[in-house]
Amino acid sequence: MTHSPLSSNSPPQASSTKGMIPYPIANYVNCDRFSPSHRAFLAAITAESEPTSFREAMKDPRWRNAVSGEVGALEREQTWDITDLPPGKKAIGCHWIFTIKYQSTGKVERYKARLVAYGNRQEEGIDYDETFAPVIKMTTVRMFLKISVVKGWEVHQMDVHNAFLHGDLEEEVYMKLPPGFDCGDKSKVCKLRKSLYGVRQSPRCWFAKLTAALKGYGFVQNISDYSLFTLTRGDMRLYVLIYVDDLLIGGTDPDAIVKFKGYLSQCFKMKDLGLVKYFLGIEVSRAPEGIYLSQRKYALDIVKECGLLGCQPVKTPMEQNHNLAKDTGDYYNDPLRYRRLVGRFVYLTHTRPELSYAVHMLAQFMQQPHIKHWEAAIRVVRYLKGCPGQGIMLSSADDFQIKAYCDSDYNACPMTRRSLTGFIVMLGDSPIAWKTKKQDIVSFSSAEAEYRAMGFTTREIKWNRELLSCFGISHKQAMHLYCDNKAALYIAANPVFHEHTKHIERDCHFIRDEIVRGSIATFHLRTTEQLADIFTKALASQQFAYLRRKLGIRSGLSNRRLSVSSPSEVPYVAKDLGNRVMIRLGFAPCSATSDSSHGEKESSPMYVQPLPCIASKHEEA
Numbered sequence: 001m002t003h004s005p006l007s008s009n010s011p012p013q014a015s016s017t018k019g020m021i022p023y024p025i026a027n028y029v030n031c032d033r034f035s036p037s038h039r040a041f042l043a044a045i046t047a048e049s050e051p052t053s054f055r056e057a058m059k060d061p062r063w064r065n066a067v068s069g070e071v072g073a074l075e076r077e078q079t080w081d082i083t084d085l086p087p088g089k090k091a092i093g094c095h096w097i098f099t100i101k102y103q104s105t106g107k108v109e110r111y112k113a114r115l116v117a118y119g120n121r122q123e124e125g126i127d128y129d130e131t132f133a134p135v136i137k138m139t140t141v142r143m144f145l146k147i148s149v150v151k152g153w154e155v156h157q158m159d160v161h162n163a164f165l166h167g168d169l170e171e172e173v174y175m176k177l178p179p180g181f182d183c184g185d186k187s188k189v190c191k192l193r194k195s196l197y198g199v200r201q202s203p204r205c206w207f208a209k210l211t212a213a214l215k216g217y218g219f220v221q222n223i224s225d226y227s228l229f230t231l232t233r234g235d236m237r238l239y240v241l242i243y244v245d246d247l248l249i250g251g252t253d254p255d256a257i258v259k260f261k262g263y264l265s266q267c268f269k270m271k272d273l274g275l276v277k278y279f280l281g282i283e284v285s286r287a288p289e290g291i292y293l294s295q296r297k298y299a300l301d302i303v304k305e306c307g308l309l310g311c312q313p314v315k316t317p318m319e320q321n322h323n324l325a326k327d328t329g330d331y332y333n334d335p336l337r338y339r340r341l342v343g344r345f346v347y348l349t350h351t352r353p354e355l356s357y358a359v360h361m362l363a364q365f366m367q368q369p370h371i372k373h374w375e376a377a378i379r380v381v382r383y384l385k386g387c388p389g390q391g392i393m394l395s396s397a398d399d400f401q402i403k404a405y406c407d408s409d410y411n412a413c414p415m416t417r418r419s420l421t422g423f424i425v426m427l428g429d430s431p432i433a434w435k436t437k438k439q440d441i442v443s444f445s446s447a448e449a450e451y452r453a454m455g456f457t458t459r460e461i462k463w464n465r466e467l468l469s470c471f472g473i474s475h476k477q478a479m480h481l482y483c484d485n486k487a488a489l490y491i492a493a494n495p496v497f498h499e500h501t502k503h504i505e506r507d508c509h510f511i512r513d514e515i516v517r518g519s520i521a522t523f524h525l526r527t528t529e530q531l532a533d534i535f536t537k538a539l540a541s542q543q544f545a546y547l548r549r550k551l552g553i554r555s556g557l558s559n560r561r562l563s564v565s566s567p568s569e570v571p572y573v574a575k576d577l578g579n580r581v582m583i584r585l586g587f588a589p590c591s592a593t594s595d596s597s598h599g600e601k602e603s604s605p606m607y608v609q610p611l612p613c614i615a616s617k618h619e620e621a
Contacts, residue, residue: 021310025303028313028386029296041277044106045297050098054179057098057113066113067096067180070162074115077165080175080190082183091174091189093118094198101159101271102278109273117175117198133203136227136241138350139425139433140467141248142293144228144241145284146394146430147471148250149291155250156257157276161269163210163245164195164202173199203244213267214240217260224466231260237472243280282351283391290430293351294391299384302344306381313386314379315541317358322538324361325414327372338369341377348384351391353424353434354548355380356535360420360436389555392431399428402464402479406457407532408439410446417442419449422535423457424551425464431552433460436535447487454483454492458511458520478521484530489522 051057058064074080085091094117101109148155173192177183195202211221219229219240231238231251238251238260247264249257264270276284285292303309332338345359358380365373403426412420418439425433437456443449458481465475483489492511514520527533534547 023310023312025309028388041106045102045278048100050100054096062111063098063113066111070113070115071181073162077194079165079194080192082188083191085174085189089174091176093176094178096179103274114197115178117196119198119200133207134226135243137225140225140228141241142432143427143467145291146427146432149394149396150398153250153252154254154257155248155276157273157279158247159271159273160245161271164197164206169195217263222470224470228470230470246280248276288396290393290395292391292393294389295348295351296389298348299388303381303385308381308385311382311385314382316544317355317380317383318538320538320540324373324376327370329370329372332369332371332374335369338374339366345380353431353551354534354553356434356436390553393552393554394430395428397428400473401428402461402475404457404461405482405531406453407530407536408449408453409536410449413438419443420536421453421456422532424531425461433464447485450483450485450488451491454488455511458514478518481520481522482525484525484527486524489524492522
């Protein structure tokens with residue numbers, strides 16, 4: 001049996017002696033641990049594809065209707081005036097972005113066409129002044145979902161139609177005519193009267209209007225995260241988390257949630273997406289054991305766009321003992337493609353903590369990547385090919401103890417000699433925050449580097465405790481901080497070491513005050529058990545896999561199946577999601593006859609002509 005190529009111009013697929021792909025993607029997409037209803041949901045969101053260009057979209061009547069509906073909405077809202085471009089003014093361009101909105105059952109809610117202006121062409125002080133608008137931090141989202149599954153709260157999702165059209169522009173902004181829009185005179189331009197997606201000041205205008213509506217209902221904006229709003233009436237608590245025009249709503253009283261959603265629908269044109277299942281490209285699966293977060297579809301799209309559906313996967317995202325920072329080889333001839341790929345990796349780290357170090361390293365070469373840097377990025381894609389469905393589990397265990405693991409890699413950067421800090425924060429046994437970051441200054445010893453990492457992590461967990469109180473949970477006991485360097489622990493506990501610490505800035509020593517207050521308790525652990533080690537260096541495959549399991553990264557549940565968020569009716573049951581993915585990504589379904597083990601052998605990956613692609617909504621933001 002032969003397999004259809006991805007495109008007419010793509011080279012033939014490498015195959016085994018029997019004409020089969022040695023490493024078919026179906027071998028690595030397994031949904032047996034999910035319930036039939038959730039498998040149907042995953043199959044539904046995988047089966048649909050979004051056009052990558054306006055010309056492609058116009059071939060499908062569904063997308064033509066979406067564009068027509070969007071233009072009609074823009075004109076009804078009097079978003080612009082068609083006029084001549086005044087002398088001395090410049091008109092910014094625009095383009096269409098196409099996305100599919102799904103209901104919690106997997107059914108397509110609507111085909112959404114969004115007109116986005118090229119806001120990067122605007123000039124500060126002329127086209128805009130203030131631009132800042134907060135979006136919910138992903139740490140807040142993960143903590144909220146963790147608390148929701150422990151407390152048994154319902155979590156709903158709503159989407160705002162044409163959110164940015166609710167904001168009025170004060171500046172004078174001109175935009176070229178949208179693709180497909182014909183006014184009879186191509187020299188005309190659009191003078192914007194209302195904010196539009198892509199315009200620099202649009203998020204600020206929309207957020208101000210939404211904040212006014214929430215405060216009018218009685219919500220209070222939290223200082224710990226300005227995109228988190230809380231409503232308290234007696235024992236009833238309601239929470240709203242805002243990411244541009246996507247809202248998460250949850251709380252103690254389901255009736256209060258329904259009433260509040262009705263209020264929002266009166267203020268704005270809203271779309272109720274039901275219980276949360278697919279938020280910002282993150283698949284949310286809920287079961288009695290907990291909430292499972294993954295970006296399966298997003299990872300598969302990355303593998304597809306790189307043309308590596310048939311490649312041999314690897315066990316680790318980055319080669320051990322690499323020398324990427326010292327590479328002096330030839331430059332890669334397509335830096336834009338490299339930046340786009342690394343940008344997609346950045347968003348993938350929201351549910352894949354083990355990628356943090358690899359993404360941190362690759363992001364340092366965005367300006368002028370070398371060929372070796374591109375090959376390192378391709379290795380990450382090969383790693384994703386072997387485990388596209390992995391994610392994090394937010395356990396339903398009633399444990400809100402904050403535990404943080406911090407580590408450093410002394411003089412990690414050969415160019416600046418600065419050390420690397422890595423940490424992960426666990427709420428009970430659920431990961432909620434993690435980061436890999438280069439330290440600001442050079443440390444004189446490994447103990448100092450570890451001490452700075454402890455100080456950096458302490459600031460993070462103090463904020464986590466404040467955030468926890470926003471959800472009505474008091475954390476009076478000491479937060480646990482784990483470090484594998486005894487010298488750093490001694491410095492934190494004993495202020496007598498003057499010769500060793502006299503040059504360290506005072507802001508690093510606040511950790512001593514937190515220990516005296518009983519806010520933090522420090523503990524030593526062996527390096528092999530240090531979870532943060534995976535955030536500071538490239539590890540061997542065996543240790544990498546061990547720490548990944550300890551972090552709670554998995555493919556669904558080990559024994560029990562994940563259920564959907566509610567026992568709602570589903571359109572069909574996917575019998576074999578792996579074959580559906582094969583069809584969706586351009587291959588004919590097949591049954592593997594070759595070895596599907598994740599070999600570490602560094603053979604050359606099988607390249608396929610990459611497909612054209614556009615930035616997603618989140619990357620535009």
